[in-house]
Amino acid sequence: MNPLSAILIDDEPNNLDNLASLLREYCPEVRVVGTATSAGAGAALIRQMAPELVFLDIQMPGQSGFDLLRGLESIDFELIFVTAFDQYAIQAIRFAAVDYLLKPLGPEELQQAVARAARNARRKRQNLQLDNLLHLLQHPRDAHRIALPSLEETRFVRPADIVRCESDNNYCVFFLSNGERLTVSRPIYEFEELLQPFGFVRCHQSHLVNPRFVRSWVKKDGGYLLMQDGAQAPVSRAKKEEVLRALQR
Numbered sequence: 281m282n283p284l285s286a287i288l289i290d291d292e293p294n295n296l297d298n299l300a301s302l303l304r305e306y307c308p309e310v311r312v313v314g315t316a317t318s319a320g321a322g323a324a325l326i327r328q329m330a331p332e333l334v335f336l337d338i339q340m341p342g343q344s345g346f347d348l349l350r351g352l353e354s355i356d357f358e359l360i361f362v363t364a365f366d367q368y369a370i371q372a373i374r375f376a377a378v379d380y381l382l383k384p385l386g387p388e389e390l391q392q393a394v395a396r397a398a399r400n401a402r403r404k405r406q407n408l409q410l411d412n413l414l415h416l417l418q419h420p421r422d423a424h425r426i427a428l429p430s431l432e433e434t435r436f437v438r439p440a441d442i443v444r445c446e447s448d449n450n451y452c453v454f455f456l457s458n459g460e461r462l463t464v465s466r467p468i469y470e471f472e473e474l475l476q477p478f479g480f481v482r483c484h485q486s487h488l489v490n491p492r493f494v495r496s497w498v499k500k501d502g503g504y505l506l507m508q509d510g511a512q513a514p515v516s517r518a519k520k521e522e523v524l525r526a527l528q529r
């Protein structure tokens with residue numbers, strides 16, 4: 281089971297460190313992909329990383345956690361409020377938070393809240409998979425397409441139209457043959473499994489390429505692939521032989 285990607289937002293760095301430490305020790309099913317110390321930075325991080333779970337402090341200088349949520353286009357992640365003040369409980373419930381935890385945090389309460397969030401997140405993943413299946417059943421011509429879920433939509437793309445994929449932490453950027461870029465909040469290894477049958481090669485920990493769009497193998501600087509669009513994809517030493525074999529097929 282893939283871990284839940286999570287963002288922690290709190291104006292006190294000590295609180296962020298404490299929560300991250302508790303999650304590492306008691307909630308291995310959660311992977312922290314970013315932290316922020318203000319509402320503005322938190323909103324930007326949510327838009328960038330598209331997390332599945334957000335731990336949000338309510339009372340912060342300038343804008344509160346509620347202000348952050350009101351400014352988002354949508355709340356499509358699981359939400360756990362973390363605060364030292366219990367008078368916000370009713371308002372928190374109106375934002376459909378999974379849980380409302382009071383500081384100082386206890387391991388047992390945290391584990392229970394994460395377990396509830398994980399169940400909801402798994403349900404969303406299953407619903408997305410079902411939507412993809414229904415789409416393919418209704419549109420048989422799309423059977424050789426893969427689903428790329430972004431914040432705004434799920435795009436169905438032919439592997440032949442994908443030039444390469446580059447990962448950054450817990451999300452990937454797909455570069456298409458028409459010059460378009462799609463950012464997807466999924467790790468690269470999930471797409472490696474889907475694209476290998478179509479000839480794609482994992483040339484580096486963070487790079488997956490379509491050999492059809494490789495212009496040349498460049499030996500300098502440790503070796504890299506020069507793509508037809510001018511991009512450079514590094515080749516790790518461990519992957520070199522596998523990559524060269526794939527290019528010669």
